[in-house]
Structures are given as structure tokens and as C-alpha cells.
Amino acid sequence: MELVVTGNLVRELRVAENLSQADLAAALGVSRQTVNSIETGRYTPSLALAIALARFFATTVEEVFHVAER
């Protein structure tokens, strides 16, 4: 079974917390560009960063990242 990431809720969660991309980047220890790339779907983060993102927003990885079977 091969899963592909079809989208994510990072931008929605960040905006709901009234955070800028730079704020989220600083909290996660990554660059602002990386947060932007994740939000736009150009970059799929590693499992560790995905978990860090989910924990930051007090939710689960599967709630943040949407996947579908290929």
C-alpha cells in the first residue's frame, strides 16, 4: 500500500493560532521558507517534523496531513 500526502492543514492551524510563518518556524527550529513550502504542499516533512508540527498544534499527524492511497 503506497500512501501519498494530498494536502495539509498547517496554514489553517497557524492562522487560527494567530501566528506568522516566522513564528511557527522559530518554534519548530526550521526556516520560514520550509514552513511556507509545507503549507503550499511543495515539501512533505520528515516524520519527526510532522510529529513536531502535530504536537505544536496539540493534534495528531493524520489530522494535520491528509493522505490517500495511490
Add this chain to the structure above:
Amino acid sequence: MSQSDSAARGLGRKHNLLFWLTPAVAALGGIAYLVAAFAGGRPVLGVVLMAMMLLFAAGLVLAARRSETIRGLMDHRDERLTGIDLRATAAAGLALIVAVLIGAFVELGRGHSGAPYTWLGAIAGVTYIFAVLVQRVRQ
């Protein structure tokens, strides 16, 4: 300064040891150029080459203050930029291997042994195989 700006700048202020690796290697390379040029009887060239390498090192550190990309490529904290660095390094290595192969073909075509290009190609090949074996065990 907005909160966003201060957050972004704060991320870049604390440099880890990896951040200083490239400037340090550049500076050491400059010193090596100087020593080699002095040994070869061309001290002026050595001073010029060392100055260029030191300028490059200083330029990197200064550029990293302004550019998130350069900072990320140097400190390897950001997984996306580290991945980009890895792929860019592989592309540079591939370009070098192609150049070495062309050099070897040209030298062989001229009736020479192909050295030193054949040796350089052999080093690249052996290093690749060794790296694959090491990574296979580690991952």
C-alpha cells in the same frame, strides 16, 4: 521590528558548530594555498589565493546573516535545506565525474594513459561503493 522579524532573526543568531565548518575549511584552504605557493616559489600568488579564500569565508558568514537559505545550508538545522544541500552536492559531484570521464577520454585519445583522470574516476567509483555499503549498514 515585528515579532515575526525578531523570531526569524533569533533563529539565526545562535550558530552551531556545523555553521562554522565551511568558513573554517575555506580559511584552512587559504592557508594551505599560501604554504603550497610559498613552497613552489610563488609567494605573491599564495597571498592572493589566501586572501580570496578568507574573503569567501567572511562573505559566507556575512551573507548568512541576511539569507535564511545560506544560513540553513551552513548550519544544517533545517531538514529541507539539508536535503537541498545534499542533492546540490550530488549534482556537483556528478558534473565533476562527467568532466573527469571526458578528461580521461581526451587523454586516451591523445595516446596517453588517461592519468590522472582515470585515477580520479577510480576514486569516485570506490568512494560511491563504499558510501553505499556504509549507508546500507546504517539505515
